[in-house]
Amino acid sequence: MTIDxxxxxxxxxxxxxxxxxxxxxxxxxxxxDPDLKGQAPQEWQLEQLRNIGKGLATPNEVIRQxxxxxxxxxxxxxxxxxxxxxxxxxxxxxLKPGDTVFTIDGIAKILQCKQYKSVPLYRVxxxxxxxxxxxxGHLWTVKGRKExxxxxxxxxxxxLDILKKGVRRSNGKVQARQWELPGIYxxxxxxxxxxxxxxxxxxxxxxxxKGRPTYSKPYPEIAERIRSLGYSLSVGARGxxxxxxxxxxxxxxxxxxxxxxxxxxxxxxxxxxxCRKELLRGLLDTxxxxxxGNSIGYSTTSKRLADDIIWLVRSLGGKAKQxxxxxxxxxYDKSGKRKEGRTCYRLTINVPFNPFTLKHRNERxxxxxxxxxxxxxxxxxxxxxxxxxxxxxxxxxxLYLANDFIPTHNSALxxxxxxxxxxxxxxxxGIVTANTEVQLRTKTWAELAKxxxxxxxxxxxxxxxxxxFSIQEGHDRTWRIDAIPWSxxxxxAFAGLHNQGSRILLIFDEASAIDxxxxxxxxxxxxxxxTQIIWCAFGNPTRNTGRFHDCFTKYxxxxxxKRIDSRFVTISNKQQIKQWEDQYGEDSDFFKVRVRGEFPSxxxxxxISAQLVEDAQKRALRPAQYNFAPVILGVDxxxxxxxxxxxxxxxxxxxxxxxxxxKNDNDGVIAGKIAAFEDRYRAQAVFIDQGYGxxxxxxxQTMGRSWRLVSFGSASGKRGYANKRAEMxxxxxxxxxxxxxxEDGEIIHDDLIGPxxxxxxxxxxxxxxxxxxxxxxxxxxxxADALALTFAYPVLKDSTRLxxxxxxxxxxxxxx
Numbered sequence: 001m002t003i004d005x006x007x008x009x010x011x012x013x014x015x016x017x018x019x020x021x022x023x024x025x026x027x028x029x030x031x032x033d034p035d036l037k038g039q040a041p042q043e044w045q046l047e048q049l050r051n052i053g054k055g056l057a058t059p060n061e062v063i064r065q066x067x068x069x070x071x072x073x074x075x076x077x078x079x080x081x082x083x084x085x086x087x088x089x090x091x092x093x094x095l096k097p098g099d100t101v102f103t104i105d106g107i108a109k110i111l112q113c114k115q116y117k118s119v120p121l122y123r124v125x126x127x128x129x130x131x132x133x134x135x136x137g138h139l140w141t142v143k144g145r146k147e148x149x150x151x152x153x154x155x156x157x158x159x160l161d162i163l164k165k166g167v168r169r170s171n172g173k174v175q176a177r178q179w180e181l182p183g184i185y186x187x188x189x190x191x192x193x194x195x196x197x198x199x200x201x202x203x204x205x206x207x208x209x210k211g212r213p214t215y216s217k218p219y220p221e222i223a224e225r226i227r228s229l230g231y232s233l234s235v236g237a238r239g240x241x242x243x244x245x246x247x248x249x250x251x252x253x254x255x256x257x258x259x260x261x262x263x264x265x266x267x268x269x270x271x272x273x274x275c276r277k278e279l280l281r282g283l284l285d286t287x288x289x290x291x292x293g294n295s296i297g298y299s300t301t302s303k304r305l306a307d308d309i310i311w312l313v314r315s316l317g318g319k320a321k322q323x324x325x326x327x328x329x330x331x332y333d334k335s336g337k338r339k340e341g342r343t344c345y346r347l348t349i350n351v352p353f354n355p356f357t358l359k360h361r362n363e364r365x366x367x368x369x370x371x372x373x374x375x376x377x378x379x380x381x382x383x384x385x386x387x388x389x390x391x392x393x394x395x396x397x398x399l400y401l402a403n404d405f406i407p408t409h410n411s412a413l414x415x416x417x418x419x420x421x422x423x424x425x426x427x428x429x430g431i432v433t434a435n436t437e438v439q440l441r442t443k444t445w446a447e448l449a450k451x452x453x454x455x456x457x458x459x460x461x462x463x464x465x466x467x468x469f470s471i472q473e474g475h476d477r478t479w480r481i482d483a484i485p486w487s488x489x490x491x492x493a494f495a496g497l498h499n500q501g502s503r504i505l506l507i508f509d510e511a512s513a514i515d516x517x518x519x520x521x522x523x524x525x526x527x528x529x530x531t532q533i534i535w536c537a538f539g540n541p542t543r544n545t546g547r548f549h550d551c552f553t554k555y556x557x558x559x560x561x562k563r564i565d566s567r568f569v570t571i572s573n574k575q576q577i578k579q580w581e582d583q584y585g586e587d588s589d590f591f592k593v594r595v596r597g598e599f600p601s602x603x604x605x606x607x608i609s610a611q612l613v614e615d616a617q618k619r620a621l622r623p624a625q626y627n628f629a630p631v632i633l634g635v636d637x638x639x640x641x642x643x644x645x646x647x648x649x650x651x652x653x654x655x656x657x658x659x660x661x662x663k664n665d666n667d668g669v670i671a672g673k674i675a676a677f678e679d680r681y682r683a684q685a686v687f688i689d690q691g692y693g694x695x696x697x698x699x700x701q702t703m704g705r706s707w708r709l710v711s712f713g714s715a716s717g718k719r720g721y722a723n724k725r726a727e728m729x730x731x732x733x734x735x736x737x738x739x740x741x742x743e744d745g746e747i748i749h750d751d752l753i754g755p756x757x758x759x760x761x762x763x764x765x766x767x768x769x770x771x772x773x774x775x776x777x778x779x780x781x782x783x784a785d786a787l788a789l790t791f792a793y794p795v796l797k798d799s800t801r802l803x804x805x806x807x808x809x810x811x812x813x814x815x816x
Contacts (some may be wrong), residue, residue, distance in 0.1 A: 009397040009457050016058045016423035020049040024416050027423075027456050038456070044564055045413045051560050052417070052534060062526050062533045066511070067413075068541040069564035070597040074121050076135035076388035084315070086189065088270055093389050097758030102187045102394060108393040114473045119388040122159050127177060127276075127376040128321040130314075135388055136160045142179040142377070145169060153465065154182065155446045167380055178377040188318045192273040195249050197229045198275045199267055199357075202282020204255070205262050205305065213243040213250055217286050218307060219359050225285075260301040262341050264308040266666035273316065277353065282311055284355050294366045296349040304343035318351035319373050329496040373656035382397065414444060414509055417536060420469060421459050422481050425532065430505030431497055435513035435539075436484040441465070445483050454723075477517065481505060485512055491521040498525065503532040511539035512548040516778070519547040541592075541599040544610050545753055545778065549599055554746070563597040607757040608733050613749050616742040620750035626652035630684035630797035634789030635674055636782045638663035639770075645670060648786035654739050655787060657748070665693035673701055674729060689791040710792045717793075722766035724792070726757070729767055731791035733785075751784035 015024040024046075030036050041049075048065055055063035074368040079093025086100045086107055095101070099110045122138075125131045137672050138159045147155060147436035157165070157179075168175040194201070204224060209213040215222075216239065223233055223241060233243035249255075254265050268279050289297045300306050306322060313320035323346045333339050349355075414432070422428045434440035442604045445465070451462045462471050469480035484493050497504060506522055508514050541546050541563075551559040567577055577595055585591060599610040629652030638645045638661075647658040658677050664670055674696065677687055687699055689711040700707045712725035721727040732740075732752075742748055754773060760766045771779045 002428075006460065010460070011423045013457055016420075018492060019053050020417065020420045021046050021053060023420045024049060027416075027419065028451070028454050029456075031235070033454055041412075041416075044562065045416075048413060048536075048562060049416070049420075053559070055534075056532060060529060060531075062535060063545065064559040065534075065536045066548070066559045066561045067536075067538045067564060067598045068548075068552065068561070068599070070539070070540075070566035070593070070595040076116060076121075076138060076390040078121055079389050080134040081133055081141075081389045084187070084311075087527070088266075093392065095389075096760070098397065098760055101391075103393070106185070109190065110391050110393055110727055113389055113391050115387065115389045118385045121386050121388060122163075123381050123383050123384050124159065125378045125380070126181070127378045128314075128319055130375075133386075134159055134385060135390070140179075140377075141182055143182075145178050148180075148717055153441070156443050158798055162377065163380055173175055177378060179377040180374045181376070182710070183370070183373055183375075184317050186273045186276075187498040189270045191275065192267050193268055194271065194272070194275070195252065196246065197231075198271070198278040199229065199367075200226055200231065200243065201265075202269055202279045202284075203280075203286050206283045206286030206288075206300075207242070208255075210258050211250060211256055213246055214240045215243075215286070219358055220286070222285055225357050249690070252520070261467065262300075262302045263304040264312065269308065269312065273718075276312055276316055277355070279353050280309075280316070280351070283309060284349075284359070286358050288356070288361070289354065290361050290363070290364050294364070296351070296355070296365075298347040298349060299344050300347075301342040301344055303343075303345055304346060304539055309335045309347060309349075313349050313351060316351060316353075317373070318349065319375060320349045322347055331702035340347055370594070387540075411444070411447055411509065411538065414507055414536070414538060415448040417507065417534070418448055418468065418481055418505065419451060419455055419457075421503060421534065422461065422470075422479070423455075424501040427475065427479045427499070428481070428505060429478070429497065429499040429504040429505075430480060430507070431494065432483050432507040432509065433486045433494075433514065435510035438484055439761050486518045488515045488517050491518055494518055494522045495525050496561070497522070498528050499531060500528045501530050504528065504534070506533075506535045508537040508548075511537035512543050512546060513539065514548070516547045533681060538643075541597060544599045544601070544606070545750065554597065563785045566595045566598050595630075604752060607729060607735065607755050607765075608752045610749075610753045612733070612736045613742065613752045616736050616740050617744045617749065619739065619741045621654050621741050626654040628652070628797070629654075630795045632679050632790040632795050633658070633674065633677060633683045633686045634786045634792075635686065635688045635696070636786035636789060637670075637689050637696065638782070639780070644782050646786040646789060647674060647683060648783065648789035649677075649683070650787065651733070653738070655790075656740060656743050657745075657783060657786075661785070668699050671696045671703065674707075675700065678705070685795040686794070687789040689789060708793070710789055716764075720764055722760055722762070722764040725785075725788070726765050726767050728737065728791045729755070729757075729784075729786040730765065732788045735791065746786070748783045750778075751781035753783075754778045756780050763769060 012026065013023070016026060025039055028036060030040060035547055048067060051785040055061065078094050079091070081092040082089055083092060083101070084090075085095075085102065088343050088801065090099070091113065095110055095113060097110050097113060100107050101110060119135050121135060123131050123464040123640060136159050140159070142154055142160065142162070143154050144165070147153065162179060167177070169178040170176075186268065192576070196204075199266075201598050203215055203217075204213070207217045209215070210631070214236075217627070218239060221331055226243065227233060230248070234242045234244060236242060250267075257263075264279065268275065284296070284298060289299075298306075298309060300309075310320040310322065350368050352360060352368060352373055354365045356365055369654065379807050401402050417428070418432065421430060432440070432444060434444050448468070449463060452458055452461075452468070460471060461468055462476075466484075467480055467482045469476045472479070486494070494506075499505065502527065508519075522535070526535065535550060537548060541549070541552075543549060547555075551565075552561050581591060581595070586596075592598040593600050600606075601609045631649060631651045634648045635651070636646050636648075643663060645661045645664065647660075649656055649658050658681075661670065661673070674686060674688075677683070686700075686705070687710050688707055690697075690699075690711040693709060697707055697709050708729075710724060711721065714724045716722065716724055718727050718730070736742075742752075756768045757765055758768075773780065806809055
């Protein structure tokens with residue numbers, strides 16, 4: 001771009017500083033760019049751009065835009081897929097929250113599981129013969145030819161994205177694979193005791209004799225290694241080496257098999273990394289080979305052993321593949337007749353370490369180049385609709401390892417707004433963040449890079465992996481927008497976003513998963529006068545709690561909101577949407593979230609729905625409808641400085657909050673207040689949270705009160721609940737369904753719909769801990785816990801009736 005051209009572009013961009021819609025039409029060559037030809041911004045996108053332009057007409061007013069959109073299924077697998085986990089092989093559909101799965105560099109806990117009745121699945125084959133069955137919307141972290149050549153890093157594409165872009169690319173006369181997957185670290189299993197050292201086991205599996213502790217290979221390095229492990233050896237007349245003093249172990253099943261029947265026992269497969277490496281060394285020192293070209297091979301007549309070795313190599317972060325052509329050997333028998341031998345399975349192996357002990361093989365080995373350890377997508381084939389499940393894992397990038405240790409993971413408008421904001425107003429500053437660092441880096445910022453390359457003014461700005469800024473000398477720090485991952489523990493980046501007299505842009509992508517604390521810090525920072533302030537939040541409406549949900553509900557007066565219904569979006573699959581509508585119903589939570597862009601009545605793991613609570617707050621009762629029932633008080637004690645001690649009353653279907661106090665270390669004062677309420681309302685029972693209530697309970701005893709402590713973590717009195725707290729909340733939910741009445745109030749509403757629940761590995765319902773809620777940015781549900789305490793134990797209204805009900809009664813005793 002010449003200086004004259006630059007001035008012309010700058011002049012034109014300045015004219016659309018308050019018109020982002022016109023900017024989009026001007027900034028990109030919609031008519032001649034081959035990737036844009038035939039495309040155009042959609043009406044809902046233009047509507048958002050127009051709203052920003054309208055907002056700029058009102059000085060000193062923060063422009064707030066929130067968009068919730070339907071988003072499809074996400075990362076789903078066939079429920080019958082079998083994968084390796086830290087607990088061994090598991091069926092995908094049997095996994096539950098709390099279980100763990102492998103990741104590319106460790107282990108992650110499953111936070112959520114969601115099953116779908118009928119999902120279009122695709123079988124994704126890799127170049128080493130492994131495959132994985134996934135949904136069309138399944139997300140893959142991949143690197144294509146363009147990313148490799150330009151050093152752009154990893155990007156995230158759905159299965160359909162890859163199909164549209166092409167699984168392979170033309171490379172002269174052949175079609176070359178173009179999508180590589182990230183490498184993985186060795187998966188970690190706990191160390192387990194084994195009866196025979198893994199190296200010795202590997203030697204025997206490769207070269208041992210059925211039912212005997214002997215092997216044939218004459219290499220002295222093998223003998224030296226076995227002796228160094230504490231075993232004694234003797235060499236027989238025919239050159240066979242015998243391992244002494246372990247004959248009693250040879251009764252194990254694996255040692256009773258011929259070479260063509262052998263396998264790796266589970267206690268060696270699912271063992272620590274070093275154990276698996278030693279096992280592989282023993283196998284390769286006997287039946288392995290390495291060519292002058294540094295290619296490692298292995299041959300065996302046991303199909304099961306071949307499959308086990310492929311698994312073993314992949315579990316160590318390597319790459320293994322069975323060659324397509326089988327080796328069919330032959331030999332002459334004693335009579336001189338030619339006999340066909342057994343089928344030989346030949347493997348090609350690449351590992352990121354030297355797997356040989358033998359000197360001549362060890363010295364020939366050279367460190368593998370990264371490209372030899374890379375796995376590539378080979379082809380993708382549709383396999384029809386099946387029952388599927390997707391999971392969310394406790395990991396920032398969302399990646400986990402599926403079957404065969406394949407790494408998988410559970411926007412144009414954003415890019416246009418960023419480019420418009422920075423290029424049409426001098427010294428603009430901004431921050432863009434997203435739900436996870438990977439989303440920010442591989443989706444949000446990768447999309448920006450795509451549009452930046454097409455942007456008419458790209459020569460005026462520099463784009464890096466984490467920022468876009470002006471190339472004008474001295475303005476690189478004052479005229480910039482940065483991609484910054486959010487951190488609840490370190491929100492200063494958002495607190496310091498000031499730019500008096502210029503323009504501020506703040507974008508939250510996948511906003512529903514951004515912690516409420518970040519929203520609050522950002523809100524407090526946007527206070528500069530005479531400054532254009534634009535705050536945009538985009539996301540999927542997966543939760544009916546949190547600040548993104550609040551944009552559409554209690555704070556809707558301050559936000560310009562838009563819901564995007566996938567049924568009316570040009571690129572959506574109308575046939576699939578119609579199938580979901582018939583299958584789940586238009587008003588189902590599934591259809592609301594995935595298609596209509598609406599928040600669910602109940603979030604995926606939410607225990608009590610917002611609809612239940614809102615209905616209870618609308619109901620009213622006459623005293624005659626509840627005054628026959630016993631009065632019960634529940635007391636939830638504050639357990640940290642930010643919490644409150646709450647006293648709740650329930651009488652039949654009626655309830656109300658009696659009092660709320662800041663944390664008070666004077667237990668006597670709180671005990672006195674509870675006693676006063678007990679007398680005033682003539683309560684039949686008082687249940688106190690045992691966690692921080694023992695002091696108050698003791699004061700009650702000195703006052704002659706018959707209060708009862710309730711341990712939230714104690715055993716449940718009902719089957720199906722993990723502990724007493726889950727049971728009480730279960731009773732509370734049933735009470736709401738039966739017509740329970742709540743006072744109108746935001747705190748009790750938010751407390752009740754806040755906690756999530758999951759089914760533990762015993763099949764019991766368990767509520768998330770208060771600490772976990774705080775990590776999600778939600779307060780401790782003190783009011784709801786106080787109300788739940790009123791359901792701790794059954795209570796009768798009259799104490800004399802309670803006494804009579806507890807006395808022994810003999811039906812056949814003669815009465816006078």
